[in-house]
Amino acid sequence: MTIPDPTNPSALLSALIRCPSVTPEEGGALAALEAMLRPLGFAVERPVFSEPDTPNVENLFARRGETGPHLVFAGHTDVVPPGAAEDWREGPFSGAIRDGFVWGRGAVDMKGGIACFLAALGRMAAAGELPATGRISLLITGDEEGPAINGTVKLLDWARNRGERFDACIVGEPTNPAALGDMIKIGRRGSLSGHVHVDGVQGHAAYPHLAANPIPLLLALGQSLIDPPLDAGNARFDPSNLEIVSVDTGNPSLNVIPARARLSFNVRFNDEWSGTTLKAEIERRLTAAAGAMPMREGAQAPHWRVEWKAPVSDVFLTTDDALARTLSEAVEAVTGRRPALSTSGGTSDARFIKNHCPVAEFGLVGQTMHKVDERASVADLEQLTEIYRRFVSGWFAARG
Template identity: 55%
Template sequence: MASLSEDAVEIAQGLIRCKSVTPDEGGALDYLQTKLQAAGFTCHRLPFEAAGTPTVDNLYARIGTGRPNLCFAGHTDVVPPGDDDAWTHAPFAGDIDQGLLYGRGASDMKGGVAAFVAAALDYLTFARGEPAGSISLLITGDEEGPAVNGTDKVLKWMAAHDEVLDHAIVGEPTNATQLGETIKIGRRGSLNGKVTVKGVQGHVAYPALANNPIRGLIAVLSSLYEEPLDHGNAHFAPSNLEVTTIDVRNPATNVIPAKAEALFNIRFNDDHTPESLQSWAREKAFMALEGSGLEAIFDYEPANPVFVTEPGTLSTLLSEAISDVTGLTPELSTAGGTSDARFIKDYCPVVEFGLTTESMHQVDERVSVADLEKLAVIYRRFLDLYFNGGTAS
């Protein structure tokens, strides 16, 4: 495996040692900006705020002025480490032990950021100047938080300043067991809802004078689970609904409650829209409660949209780079949860590819040093394919 002029492991250690727990920047963006400016990148620090949310700092860096503009995107904020004493190695030490790099964010996703920074700097070293186009980096500090003052607002700032992206790679961890097995080309949508069934409160000994909403809630939930939403399609697994909590908040054993409620989440593919799912749930509830005298009321949070980047130039070149370095042919997948790719997809084709997922957010989060170095080489190979048609720069 080819080595790079920039050490991705060293950069990852530097980032891990910055305590950038959401929403704190923790010095991580300062660390990156210093490296990028020294290599000729123009850097913009972009703090944003909104009522009810913490102020978040972000970084957009670009070298080159031409098209295409290839963007590597990611985040340096991390989730809290939990109990420091539960870690084998201190969560912000960046220790290496038996070929593994330990630390909060090693997998999700300071390792990925370090790999694409190392790849970009190495490419510029051997290109002896600016690329035949532009390389940009969009680094947020708000991916693990509310995601209000991060990537979404950076992209809007970019659009207002004529910063156009042509393609983007998000360096989130994507591989379940082995580096190179999976590229994410989209994500299912996510819809959080609450259903409240209203009845008539009364004494349990006189049920004819009451109307128990729990019976109705059970009927509604059974109807929602009754049949599959769909059977999947070419790019997506079947949609699924999961009830996440059921609450009555009734402390008395001799009182029929006035209402019962449940929270649920629907992960949906592009056979559906949030609006069509809401109509479906409402119709199922109406039929389940017909003639009961009970009423079901639904409330929803704003949905995370479903999206897919159809296989094309981006996924083809990235697949070739992965195969060249690992010998594997990656699966094009839409599995998993949400990421900031959901914002980027409105501006350009975007895919996700990064390290393995097995230890992210866990105590003793860690990545293989060999995998981290290999990921940087994959990104570096992709840059050659993207800008130079595969000819090494």
């Protein structure tokens, strides 16, 4: 491929968008990234990981430098499906640069962050600013938007088994809600999912004494999950929230009492809980609600059980003040905004990286991610490139 100007984030992003890397397809994105990295002195490897009943996924690890402090940039080149191409103003994989934006799937989530980090390194190389001692690595997966089985977790283990140790990581996910400089993520709430099953006895709706309707018990169990709230939050995290996301009986008939009913739920929990203590609280609530459920005289009692879905994503909070401070100072110097240090939102691959080193997240504005006409502002790409450049220089300078 023709390598774009290594200092131009818009050109780099356009080239990456033109690679249709919908999970789990590599789509040429990692090959393009490798071609961009090698001229900057990076050694690049592209391990492929496998797991039964899941697609193989290609990943990328690149490193520059052999000794000294080790800074990692993490992200993903895989993207969600674009939907109907005709719904897009520009083709979803066109990478068109028009009207002050770079257009296409992945522009914001998160090929844009990758392009800006590359351009920052390109500008530092051109100015002779890359650290003489120290290591810079990129940890890029093709499985973040998918099941996250053959991606970052295995790539981190693969790197550790090869002797790699990381001192800090920045993830280039789109963290800003409205404007560049709004927010740095320094932690994430955990995520726990499950199903509550209630088994009854099917019967005719006109003869309920011959059946055991699972629905009233299911409704009582569901109410116990959401009332009272799990907690009120704290200075570090928003309140935990449990959302019932599905209720189903599989019953198409209006005169049949169903044999079974199920509700599904997801909890985003803060550090008031662990996965273990939260499961115990949910089971306590369900047991209490089932015990308090009044039964119709002569009716059979339905049976309930909870099924936990693996894996549980742990809550975490980054306590490396130097990492957050250096990144905040770079953001404020470029944008004039002092970013909020937040733990809000969903999960990201930072939940895996935190087991290996302190991690913070900062990237583009997320308003168009996963949408038709996803696009990144050229002006924001320029500013994010300069933020990363200042951050990399400041991080290494602080470590001597």
